[in-house]
Each structure stands twice: as structure tokens, then as C-alpha cells.
Amino acid sequence: MVFNEDVFKRKSELGGSIEVVCGSMFSGKTEELIRRLNRARIARLKVEIFSPKADTRYLENALVSHDANSIPSTPVENASSILLLASDVNVVGIDEAQFFDAELPDVCNVLANKGVRVIVAGLDMDFKGQPFGPMPQIMAMADSVSKLQAVCVRCGNPAMYSYRLVPDDTRILLGEKESYEPRCRICYLNSAS
Numbered sequence: 001m002v003f004n005e006d007v008f009k010r011k012s013e014l015g016g017s018i019e020v021v022c023g024s025m026f027s028g029k030t031e032e033l034i035r036r037l038n039r040a041r042i043a044r045l046k047v048e049i050f051s052p053k054a055d056t057r058y059l060e061n062a063l064v065s066h067d068a069n070s071i072p073s074t075p076v077e078n079a080s081s082i083l084l085l086a087s088d089v090n091v092v093g094i095d096e097a098q099f100f101d102a103e104l105p106d107v108c109n110v111l112a113n114k115g116v117r118v119i120v121a122g123l124d125m126d127f128k129g130q131p132f133g134p135m136p137q138i139m140a141m142a143d144s145v146s147k148l149q150a151v152c153v154r155c156g157n158p159a160m161y162s163y164r165l166v167p168d169d170t171r172i173l174l175g176e177k178e179s180y181e182p183r184c185r186i187c188y189l190n191s192a193s
């Protein structure tokens with residue numbers, strides 16, 4: 001049985017971990033990711049930030065929140081590129097993780113096992129309310145999961161769904177307020193209104 005205090009001591013000395021920040025659109029995932037990464041920079045840690053090349057809504061070389069907060073980032077084609085580009089860093093940030101391929105959970109685990117603090121932000125559910133891309137696996141393997149909520153635009157209650165306003169059934173459809181609104185469970189289910 002290796003479940004003893006020594007295991008925790010060794011873990012904290014190594015420092016590696018996976019943190020997930022998930023939730024609906026507009027729930028503050030990118031802001032929270034930027035906040036954590038800025039604090040790591042203030043602590044003089046070496047930080048690298050990645051986003052999927054597929055997400056072309058804003059600047060190519062920056063994460064930008066809906067409130068226009070931003071931080072420089074590197075767009076990558078696939079999850080394995082992160083391993084190549086994140087050598088010799090203390091902290092890795094990954095935004096829009098739902099768009100990455102199925103390698104991302106392993107990539108996060110390899111980095112965390114090497115002592116890297118990995119902070120992953122992404123949509124936990126798509127517009128149909130189904131688990132999105134590699135997010136469920138990463139959440140299962142994470143040390144911590146923060147599920148954020150937006151404000152339901154219909155009733156003001158906490159919102160965990162991203163309701164799609166446009167008649168398009170494809171899973172990946174980039175967009176913002178013209179295409180999506182955050183809704184609570186009741187308003188999401190009453191989607192005919």
C-alpha cells in the first residue's frame with residue numbers, strides 16, 4: 001500500500017498537476033485561465049500558452065476573453081505539438097481544449113508527470129449538452145476541476161448550457177453572441193421560446 005504521507009510529500013516536491021477550468025460559453029473560463037497564468041508569471045515561472053489553430057475568432061497569437069482581456073499564446077495544429085514546444089517550462093496553459101484531438105489527455109498527463117503545472121480551459125458540453133471532445137477524459141484525470149457558470153440571458157440564474165441560436169447542426173461552429181447564449185437548465189429545455 002503506497003497511500004501514505006510520503007506520496008503526497010513527493011508529489012508536492014515534484015509540483016506537477018492538471019487543473020481544469022470548464023463551463024458554458026461566457027462563464028469566465030478564459031478570464032480565469034489568464035488570471036492563473038498571470039499569477040504564475042508574477043512568480044517568475046516559465047509559462048507557455050497554447051490554443052488550437054482551428055479557433056480563429058480573435059488574434060492568432062493571443063487568448064482573448066469576451067471582455068477583451070488577453071495574453072500571448074501559440075496556436076498549434078495538434079496536441080502532440082504541445083509536448084515539442086513545452087520543453088523546459090514550469091506552467092502550461094491550454095485554452096479551447098474541446099477542439100483538440102484525443103491525444104490531449106495523455107499530453108497533459110505526460111507534462112504533469114514531468115513536474116509541469118498544466119491548466120486546461122474548455123467547454124465541458126457542446127450546444128446539444130453532450131460532453132465535448134477530450135474534455136471528459138481530462139476532467140477525469142485532473143487534480144482539480146473548476147466548473148464555472150455564466151448568467152442565463154433569459155432569467156438571470158446561473159447558466160451551464162451554451163444554447164445555439166442559429167440553425168446549424170454541425171458540432172464545431174465558431175461564434176459569439178450572434179450564435180450562442182448561455183442558459184440555465186430550465187431556459188435551455190424551453191428552447192422553443
Ligand SMILES: Nc1ncnc2c1ncn2[C@@H]1O[C@H](COP(=O)(O)OP(=O)(O)O)[C@@H](O)[C@H]1O
Nearest residue numbers: 024025026027028029030031065066067150151
Ligand atoms: N451572460 C453572461 N454571463 C456571464 N458573463 C457574460 C455574459 N455575457 C457576457 N459576459 C462577459 O463575459 C466575460 C467572460 O468571458 P470569457 O472569460 O471569455 O468567458 P468564456 O471563456 O467562458 O467564454 C464575463 O466577465 C462578462 O463580462
Ligand SMILES: Cc1cn([C@H]2C[C@H](O)[C@@H](COP(=O)(O)O)O2)c(=O)[nH]c1=O
Nearest residue numbers: 024025026126127162171172173174175
Ligand atoms: C457550444 C459550442 C461552441 N462552439 C464554439 C463557439 C466558440 O467559438 C467556442 C467557445 O468559446 P468560449 O471561449 O467558450 O466562449 O466554441 C462550438 O464550436 N460548438 C459548440 O457546440
Ligand SMILES: [Zn+2]
Nearest residue numbers: 152155184187
Ligand atoms: Zn434561465
